[in-house]
Amino acid sequence: MSDQVQQPVDPNENPYGYMGLAKNPDGSITRLFQPPSTPASSDPSSPFHLSKDLDINQSKGTWARIFVPRKAFDDDDSSPKQKLPLIIYFHAGGFVACSVNTARFDALYTPIVTEIPAVVVSVEYRLAPEHRLPAAYEDCFEALHWIIKNSNDEWLEKHADLSKAFLMGSSAGGNIAYHVGLHVAACVDELLPLQIKGLILHQPYFGGIERTESELRLAKDRVVPLTLSDLLWDLSLPIGVDRDHEYCNPMAKIKPDQFDQVKSLGWKILVTGCDGDLLIDRQIELWKKLEENGVPVAGKFDEGGCHGYEFGDPSKAKELAITIKDLVESTTTS
Template sequence: MNHFQTEHKASNMSEPSPAFDPYAHIGIAKNPDGSITRDPTRFPYASAAPDPSPQNAVVSKDITVNHSNSTWMRLYVPTSKLNDSVSKLPLVVYYHGGGFVICSVDFKPFHDFCNLMARELNAVVASPSYRLAPEHRLPAAYDDGADALTFIGNSGDEWITSHADLSRTFLAGTSAGGNLAYNAGLRSSAVAGDLTPLRIRGLILHHPFYGGEERCESEIRHADDRVFPPSAGDVCWELCLPVGANRDHVYSNPTVGDGPEQMEMIGRLGWKVMMSGGGVDPMIDRQRDVAKLMKEKGVDVVERFTDGDVHGAELGDPAKSMTLFASIRSLIYS
């Protein structure tokens, strides 16, 4: 049973305490000066596995992206492709979740998810790190996400040059990573314009992290959710949005401001978008609203909403992951 399922199961046994602390729920402590301290023992970590073996269906390794920002990425390649530099594989750039405040590329559920993704999609997967808030508020993570794409396009790394078809690149992410994939894609296209040889073909938004000042119906309905309750989301937005911004900033609520214009740009670029959500995720209504507006703005959207699934349900649940990857595979190879 994964971390998300464990917490969700607890919600069925008891209602949250009136003294529910969203900071403790996230695994952080707020200091008097406004900084935070993260619990380093909250999640298990996994090392890269660069050595091919019959038991190892996917190899992985870590490479530095930007020394000055201390950003890096973990690359995953199916072991069977290591000796094949002729037929190249699609590239999936996957950004991890954590409310822009916690977690890392090497957090074990994200590592295992990427490992399985590379195997099941028969793809090269690159999982870039990004600077966390509140030390580095948005748009720092978006800048790092776009920086990683420029790095990949210019990289002389052997795994990338030999095995990745950069003309078939898909940006993906879970929770905050889904939000980041969307915004990094927009940033790269608007600022860099031509990313050749890298070409973005689509976005895979897995349970993307959205917010807004006024509670939507699903947030009211699942106010006591034990996985990612709206109050915990509020804390993350408070820590990661630009100082003085509220949750109706376009970073958290892509239906406001110039968000609709950005969606029109995605439509013009011809990107396919998969919007994947869980039926008991407090953010499900926001995800549906974003998908609906994207369609109205001319974006080719595939909706994948599953009944009864909590936020991030597929992380750590191989059976659910396999079903998700089957849907992603049909998108990538269509």
């Protein structure tokens, strides 16, 4: 595999090529290249944050990158330090592509770590189609147990407040944060001292059989068109299920008591999106359904933009980080 920068590919014409994939005759894929990556750095001269990588489960190839604001290392070690909220982050990539260390994700990591400020643990989960859903959910839930077991890690012990933790994800990661969050709500006692206070679902990736207005309106989008979205679901869902399966369309089969545990825990949920993203109708549907069911939820939906807009616009990334900061502060001070 090559790390070289590839020429732009139209996802409407060649969704496999756009994702850096080739389809094999047996239905499997070959990964042709990986997007540029950024190594972890514990260089104390870093202007924003220090980071390091730790294995979660070597047999699965899962790991995590921990980010801590550089300023957290500036204080005199002899003085007591106020620990920072912990954001457990699940990356984008349609369940099929990208990694914790994908370089463009730095555009979001940095303002989250520095603006809130917070300790961020970004989780590397197994990708589809080699590992179809629910593999990513299982890996990310396992990561929560790993955080508990490694809470004596020097960085986590000194800087992260495990009682003020949040699950966050972008795109496919937002889908993961939603599903893992519901599972966590049903077993909070087994995760102590880790205490989740809320979910941050940034442009979460959901689908369904029936097309929405935004999916039809933006069917030929150059960032995430319908052809690409359809391909990603085909590669990531369990074999034989349709797109009204709960992993893809959690709104299709809502249970009467589905959000009772989330409400009883007092979690707050943030759902964000923009109307230049063909996924926005499903994101708004989730926000409204949560609101109808009495869940404390905020929706922030911008005009214009596109899916993953924050990775190419530092001002939008900072704006998102400030919105997240407001949620974190409202939760941890109430």
